[in-house]
Amino acid sequence: MDPKDAQIILATDCGSTTTKAILIERRGDGYRLVCRGEAPTTVEAPFEDVTIGVLNAVAEVEELSGRKLVADGSIIRPARGDVGTDLYLSTSSAGGGLQIMVVGLVRRMTAESAERAALGAGAIVMDTLALDDGRRPHERIERLRQLRPDMVLISGGVDGGERRRVVEMAELVAAANPEARLGAKYQLPAIYAGNVDNREAIRETLGSATALSIVDNLRPAPERENLGPTRSEIQELFLHHVMAQAPGYSKLVPWTDADIMPTPAAVGNIIQTIAAAESLNVVGVDIGGATTDVFSVFDGQFNRTVSANLGMSYSISNVFAETGLDNLQRWLADPVDAEEFSQSVRNKMIRPTTIPQRLLGLKMEQAVAREALRLAFEQHKLLATGLKGVQKHRDIADAFSQEVTGETLIDMMSLDLLVGSGGVLSHTPRRAQAALMLIDAFLPEGVTRLAVDSIFMMPQLGVLAQVHPEAAREVFQRDCLIPLGVCVAPRGADREGAPCVRVTVEGAGQTQSAEVRCGEMKVLPLVTGTEGTLVVEPARGFDVGQGRGRSLTTTVLGGVLGVVVDARGRPLQWAKTPEARREQVKRWAEALDAYPS
Amino acid sequence: MGHAYTPGLRVTERTVLHKVRRLPIPGKVHVQPGDIVTAAQVVASTELPGSVTTLNVAREMNCQPDEVPGLMTKAEGDRVTAGEVLAESKALWGLFHSFVRSPLSGTIESISEVTGQVLLRGEPTPVNLEAFVDGRVIEIRGQETVVIACSCAYLQGIFGLGGEAYGPVRVLCSSPEAALAAEMLDESCAGQVVVGGAYADIGALRRAIEVKAAAVVVGGLSDSAVDELLGYHLGVAVTGHEALGTTLIMTEGFGRIPMAERSYRLLAAHEGQQASVSGATQIRAGVIRPEIVISRPPTELEDTAVEAAKEGMLELGCPIRLIREPYFGLLGEVVALPEEPQPIETEALVRVLVAKLADGREVTVPRANVELIEQ
Structure with missing residues (x-):
């Protein structure tokens, strides 16, 4: 069946701990989510068969929807009346996802391009080895042996360029003879995507030690990246080598109507689909227990990063260590004892499924979330850059100052949509808490739409977007995203209380307007589903995208909060003393009615 | 009834444990199914390949990479000893020699004419895998895994540091509420599994290490003491390799x-008996918790049923431990399990239970914040 003709679509995401299934149906007004089911993932002992978890999650969907989907331990296709589905699709990050070791020549050039290729394909980069990584050869070999990746990606040398050093790095890989993570009985897949002149030498070096595949150079010239062939090969190997070793996948693969995608690759796919369809600049974040993924599309350029040790449960203690107590405490309106804070973070780490019962406990977790998001976004900005190592010639005025490029592509003023997902953002008791966490961590500038993923179905919609982008887009906009509203944040800073911005919103038959002073936040309600005209008039010295002091008129969509005006300054202006800071945080939360009083 | 979100830690007087012992890479298994083994007995062994060192012979000899194979005095696979000549060149009718000597003892892994590099592999490291528990071998899997059935008293902890150790149980605190203090520990604790009560401060922990106690088991630890002991901030709970x-x-x-x-009483009841302990903890998919195993004689295996892994079910009357503030660490029993989700102080709507605490108070807590105490 042509996927475009599908009336009923079933999609699952096999995560590390939970397998989530969604059922989508085509109705008069297009594709809509019917229901969702979940069950524990069954990749590990004692079950060791991923399809058990899939069928359990689908059984919950059957129960909720009344549609029979499973017979004889398999998914019924195609749909007939109240039975079966036309399409079945799946993503997977079970067993820790796709783990790749990257080898390149220069840390900030070919190795970084290789990292971008691996991350874009949905992988976790375990480590990056490069000539200038400061390690000695035997340390690199030791690292390769210790980590047991799912595959190794080797890049290095532009076409026609450096040869010897690339082979030298490949020799290290051969010497390490790393074992594949999922079973010692198959050869470790390796991809070579470096200087084309080296292919023969690489074949000789690695041909017998690994299951080698060779693709086009991912950095054929200093000023050009070609990541597509490497990303495709990574996903191909993931499906046919890595997944083939994972328990039960040999059964699951023939059930699906499209290739199983690594979960983060699917999330990247839906974000790119949305960005392309509406010509938007988008940032998406998924904050989990162990890791935080950040995705961005700016001017059509997609980037993804994984912050492997920034998360809300397994890695929560690491967030504490990386950011420090002061950075966490600044987000709290109540003083909290240092020992109490750190002890409660550690106890969350060892009992990750517990939830805060006290309001202060919730605020403490949300403070950690702000810092995890902020740090993950900082890391993202460092990798989402133009190509480094390219000398850009400038005009005559500064002919003597050639600049090494590689500035970040992230421009907060041109960001159109910021989407948050993950338990700490999707399950807040009040949506204003999610909005405030996103604004505090990402500090958007100008006018930016904010949304959260209601039940984290971006992975399933991402894999659907491969075969039916329209259906994926419809469900994404109607059932997946909860619009929080828009954030209006002028760039610039002045003393507290100085005039900052005047905002007027016309919509749903009424006009509201507010003068907002420096240091304040204010909300102008605009309900979900309504469209409004927003007029922003910044004070002198403040910019909302049109230049300092220049007004902006635009159309905006409503949300749970409406229009949130953030006049706290960019960069955010903190008070000097802890007491005054606590007072600030209290005022900001009150402005958004974020917590019960 | 309902699910407990956090599986309870096992604390049981009598069970049969199937302990899976696995080499890091295939090697030789020294036992057979049916064999009776003791905890410290080596049941399998292997050799980890030695670490690899690179030697840039082309640079050392000041020659082109493709000339290197012709200058080598050793071939790939040959054994070398530290200081032995690996490559030699002669110039000016043999009057001047230059040499490259091996920096280590091992074997020649490879000689590259592309890069001029020689890779040397050091001596292998032997790995001996012990049984860890007393029991009977019930299964051998390939050349790397041995499964041992062990009748034992068994106790899981929530978090640990350090690897496997053995020793007799020694209870030093008179009650589970008492703290373990440095002055309670002396040289007689060497090689023993020391049981404290509520807490051990940094002084007590340092003293335990100083007197070479095999292990310390306590209710709680301060997180700053853990960091101080490790010398770094523990960010992710994957432990077991701390020295x-x-x-x-x-x-x-x-x-x-x-x-x-219950845990305290179980340990106290086995005072003086040999225990096998492991601090290894991993809190991710495939959870590993630290454990204390007090083996019984293998002859008791037939009398003890193997316990299947149970899914924790909350029922009225179940003993539970509360694992989050404001009741963190308190024990109680389930007195009500309302079906419908209810709002808690944070305004979150969650499934809750009512617990009667040991002091008689009845409190409502999210089901996610309790742990079953397994019987």
Whole structure:
């Protein structure tokens, strides 16, 4: 069946701990989510068969929807009346996802391009080895042996360029003879995507030690990246080598109507689909227990990063260590004892499924979330850059100052949509808490739409977007995203209380307007589903995208909060003393009615 | 009824444990199914390949990479000893020699004419895998895995540091509420599994290491003491490789928390008996918790049923441990299990239960914040 003709679509995401299934149906007004089911993932002992978890999650969907989907331990296709589905699709990050070791020549050039290729394909980069990584050869070999990746990606040398050093790095890989993570009985897949002149030498070096595949150079010239062939090969190997070793996948693969995608690759796919369809600049974040993924599309350029040790449960203690107590405490309106804070973070780490019962406990977790998001976004900005190592010639005025490029592509003023997902953002008791966490961590500038993923179905919609982008887009906009509203944040800073911005919103038959002073936040309600005209008039010295002091008129969509005006300054202006800071945080939360009083 | 979100830690007087012992890479298994083994007995062994060192011979000899194979005095696979000549060149009718000597003993792994590099592999490291528990071998898997059935008293902790250790159980605190103090530990604790009560401070932990205690088991630890002992901030709970000299196991959580009465009584009942302990903890998919195994004679295996892994079910009357503030560390029993989700102080709508605490109070808590105490 042509996927475009599908009336009923079933999609699952096999995560590390939970397998989530969604059922989508085509109705008069297009594709809509019917229901969702979940069950524990069954990749590990004692079950060791991923399809058990899939069928359990689908059984919950059957129960909720009344549609029979499973017979004889398999998914019924195609749909007939109240039975079966036309399409079945799946993503997977079970067993820790796709783990790749990257080898390149220069840390900030070919190795970084290789990292971008691996991350874009949905992988976790375990480590990056490069000539200038400061390690000695035997340390690199030791690292390769210790980590047991799912595959190794080797890049290095532009076409026609450096040869010897690339082979030298490949020799290290051969010497390490790393074992594949999922079973010692198959050869470790390796991809070579470096200087084309080296292919023969690489074949000789690695041909017998690994299951080698060779693709086009991912950095054929200093000023050009070609990541597509490497990303495709990574996903191909993931499906046919890595997944083939994972328990039960040999059964699951023939059930699906499209290739199983690594979960983060699917999330990247839906974000790119949305960005392309509406010509938007988008940032998406998924904050989990162990890791935080950040995705961005700016001017059509997609980037993804994984912050492997920034998360809300397994890695929560690491967030504490990386950011420090002061950075966490600044987000709290109540003083909290240092020992109490750190002890409660550690106890969350060892009992990750517990939830805060006290309001202060919730605020403490949300403070950690702000810092995890902020740090993950900082890391993202460092990798989402133009190509480094390219000398850009400038005009005559500064002919003597050639600049090494590689500035970040992230421009907060041109960001159109910021989407948050993950338990700490999707399950807040009040949506204003999610909005405030996103604004505090990402500090958007100008006018930016904010949304959260209601039940984290971006992975399933991402894999659907491969075969039916329209259906994926419809469900994404109607059932997946909860619009929080828009954030209006002028760039610039002045003393507290100085005039900052005047905002007027016309919509749903009424006009509201507010003068907002420096240091304040204010909300102008605009309900979900309504469209409004927003007029922003910044004070002198403040910019909302049109230049300092220049007004902006635009159309905006409503949300749970409406229009949130953030006049706290960019960069955010903190008070000097802890007491005054606590007072600030209290005022900001009150402005958004974020917590019960 | 309902699910407990956090599986309870096992604390049981009598069970049969199937302990899976696995080499890091295939090697030789020294036992057969049916064999009776003791905890410290080596059941399998292997050799980890030695570490690899690179030697840039082309640079050392000042020649082109493709000339290197012709200058080598050793071939790939040959054994070399430290200081032995690997490559030699002669110039000016043999009057001047230049040499490259091996920096280590091992074998020649490869000689590259592309890069001029020689890779040397050092001597292998032997790995001996011990049984860890007394019991009977019930299964051998390939050349790397041995499964041992062990009749035992068994106790899981919530978090630990350090690897496997053995020793007799020695209870030093008179109650589960008492703290373990440095002055309670002396040289007689060497090689023993020391049981404290509610807490051990940094002084007590340092003293335990100084007197070479095999392990310390307590209710809670302060997180700053853990960091101080490790010398770094523990960011992710994957442990077991810390070289502290003494294995640490806490049974309840971070902070000053009395050890659960049941755990304390079980350990006290086995005072003087040999225990196998491991601090290895991994809190991700495929959870590993630290454990204390007090083996019984293998002859008791037939009398003890194997316990299947149970899914924790909350029922009225179940003993539970509360694992989050404001009741963290308290014990109680389930007195009500309302079906419908209810709002809690944070305004979150969650499934809750009502627990009767040991002091008689009845409190409502999210089901996610309790742990079953397994019987």
